[in-house]
Every structure is written in structure tokens, then in C-alpha cells.
Amino acid sequence: MAHQTHQEAIKALHECMEACNHCYDACLKEDDLNGMRDCIRLDRECADICAYLEQAITRGTPFVSELAQACAAICERCGEECKKHDHKHCQDCADACFKCADACKKLIA
Structure with a gap:
């Protein structure tokens, strides 16, 4: 079973991927699609890396x-981009x- 840091990361990764x-x-x-x-683009990158890391x-x-x-x-780059937009999502x-x-930073050795 993964230890506590891994469990917290798995939960955060899953929630981020869903968001x-x-x-x-x-x-x-x-x-304004443009x-x-x-x-x-960053939503896709972020969802994919979060899903991959969760599985890994x-x-x-x-x-x-x-x-x-x-x-x-x-995640930081995606968060910075999303913060620029007023939409709730x-x-x-x-x-x-x-x-x-x-x-994720807590997982870096």
C-alpha cells in the first residue's frame, strides 16, 4: 500500500485531472475559443500527466x-493560465x- 504522501498525491492528481x-x-x-x-491546450497536457502519474x-x-x-x-503552468480567465471552471x-x-513537490526526492 502506498504511504501517506502517495495517497495524498493520488487524491490531488485525480481531482486535478477531473478539474x-x-x-x-x-x-x-x-x-471566445481563440x-x-x-x-x-494546457488542460489536456495537465489532465494527461496527472492521470499518468496517478497510474504510475x-x-x-x-x-x-x-x-x-x-x-x-x-500543473503550475496550467494553473497560471486558468487563473487569467474569469470563468468558474x-x-x-x-x-x-x-x-x-x-x-507533487512533496514526492520529489
Whole structure:
């Protein structure tokens, strides 16, 4: 069984992946699609790395530290982009991204 730090990260990763997927879908429905381009792209990147790291941790990857470093960087970048937009889904996503980045940093050896 994964230890406490891993359990907290798994929860944060899952919540971030869900928030990014929701934000991605909601952004695609916004009128100013062009203005949402970076947000949409980063939502995809972030959801994918979070889902991958969640799976990798649960299967006992030896690369937790390296993957967590990349994930933290992507989460922070996605959070910064989402924070620029007033939509609730973007603000919620930013919060989840920053929380996930913090959880990932605790996994970096």
C-alpha cells in the first residue's frame, strides 16, 4: 500500500485531472475559443500527466520523483493560465492545479 504522501498525491492528481477535463470541455463551449486556446491546450497536457502519474504511482514506478517534477511544472503552468480567465471552471481548475503541484513537490526526492 502506498504511504501517506502517495495517497495524498493520488487524491490531488485525480481531482486535478477531473478539474482539467471539466475545464477543457467547458472552454470548448466558450464564445471566445481563440482566447481559450492556451487554456485548452494546457488542460489536456495537465489532465494527461496527472492521470499518468496517478497510474504510475499505483503500479510502483521507480520514476516517481522525475514524473512528479514534470507534473508539478505542468500543473503550475496550467494553473497560471486558468487563473487569467474569469470563468468558474477556470478558477476551480487553477485551484486544483496549484493544490496538485504542491502535492507533487512533496514526492520529489
